[in-house]
Amino acid sequence: MSLVExxxxxxxxxxxxxxMVFIGLGLKKLGWIDAAFVxxxxxxxxxxxxxxLIFLSLIKAxxxxxxxxxxxxFFAFATLGQFLLxxxxxxxxxxAADRGxxxxxxxxxxxxVVGLALAAGMYGNYGLSTGSLLLGVVILMYNALSVIILSNYQPEQSTNWRSLSYNMVKNPLILAVLVALPFTAWEIPLPSWLMTSGDYFASLTLPLALICIGATLSVREVRKGQAVAFSAASMKMLVLPIVATIAARLYGFSGRELGLLFLFFASPTAxxxxVMVKAMGGNSALAAxxxxxxxxxxxxxxxLGIFGLSLLGWI
Structure with missing residues (x-):
């Protein structure tokens, strides 16, 4: 296969x-969708x-x-390592005021959204099913670690572990993973009409979510060019994905496993x-x-990351 191909x-x-993200940005500019729609x-x-979508992808897997x-x-430990780094x-x-x-x-x-959409586009059902399990793990870690770091630099805030645990337990995405596992493990069939209806409903997820992401982008905010924001963005999109993907390769992952890890490592900031920064009284403008x-x-x-990894023969 040539480089162009x-x-x-x-x-x-x-x-x-x-x-789809840029379509969302365009629709917002045209006034076809508004904040209420988003x-x-x-x-x-x-x-x-x-x-x-998560439930159906798992029961089909x-x-x-x-x-x-x-x-x-590995993904759990890599996430913890990225947090500490x-x-x-x-x-x-x-x-200090902006560290959290x-x-x-x-x-x-x-x-x-972005990680799962890329995984589905690159690896189909494998990307959706394995990605959904990775998502179940990382949701727990993201919420817990985010509360720890934000409360550490917001003196007036304290870590309410009871509330945090309750919110994680009732998280719809985690519940979808937990409910789907018995159906998958014991191969419990669902009626074909229900599967078809579920597929119709689940198919709304990725285009609708990506459009909403685009509609919430603010080019005006980006133009402000805060140094801290650029530093965090460079850490998120360049440093951490490169370090984590190389670590995964050295550990022994390759092919679709390494590709899936890279897509999740390289996803933009959630x-x-x-929402969490706003709720805890942090610098919400920086977060945006x-x-x-x-x-x-x-x-x-x-x-460029997918192209480079493919060129190296790692995925």
């Missing part, structure tokens, strides 16, 4: 995902269509293939990070800048 194949994976659609995705314990454990860097390079926001923006990826910058950067960094 390889790059064209890479674009076939990444362009559909990021095209709020309603985001709620529908989080509470309905995304859990349905071969659990012996999708449930890769070694992959799950970001914190160590922020301790010396970022003003910086660290969360640097390590917390949008795996539930929009949920803004990091989200916008990483989302815009992702279209380039993810494409």
């Amino acid at each position: 390889l790059f064209s194949r890479t674009l076939d994976i990444t362009l559909p995902v990021f095209a 709020t309603t659609a985001s709620t529908l995705v989080f509470k309905g269509t995304l859990p349905a 071969d659990l012996q293939v999708a449930l890769d314990v070694e992959l799950l454990l 970001s914190w160590g860097w922020a301790h010396y390079r970022v003003p 926001v910086y660290v969360q923006g640097a390590f917390r990826g949008n795996c539930g 929009a949920a990070s803004f 800048n990091i989200i916008a910058l990483t989302t815009l950067m992702a279209s380039l960094t993810v494409t």
Whole structure:
């Protein structure tokens, strides 16, 4: 395969995902969708269509293939390592008041939408099913570690572990994983009409979620060019994915396992990070800048990353 063919194949994976993001940005500019639409659609995705997509992808999966314990454990430890590396860097390079926001923006990826969309585009059912299990692991870690780092730099805030545990237990995405596992393990069939209806409903997830991401982008905020935001975005989209992917390769992962890990490592900062910063009285403007910058950067960094890994023969 020539370099041109390889790059064209890479674009076939990444362009559909990021095209939807920029369509959302364009629709917002045209006034065809507004903040009310984004709020309603985001709620529908989080509470309905995304859990349905995760549930259906898992019950269709071969659990012996999708449930890769070694992959799950590596991803968990890699996420913890990214968190600690970001914190160590922020301790010396970022003003104390912004360290919590910086660290969360640097390590917390949008795996539930962008990562899963890229995984589905690149690896089909394997990407969706194994990615859904990775998502179940990382949701727990993201929430716990984000509360720890934000409360550490917000003196007036304290870590309410009871509330945090309750919110994680009732998280629709985690519930979807837990409910799906018995169906997958014991191969419990569902009526064909229910599967078809579920597929229709779940198919709304990725285009709707990606459009909402685009509609929330603020080019005006990006133009402010805060140094801390650019630093966090560079950490999230360049430093951490490179370090974590090389570590995964050295550990022994290759092929679709390494590709899936890279897609999750290289996902832009999750929009949920803004909500948590806002709720805990942090620098929400900085959080918004990091989200916008990483989302815009992702279209380039993810494409080049997949191309480079394919060129090396690692995936």
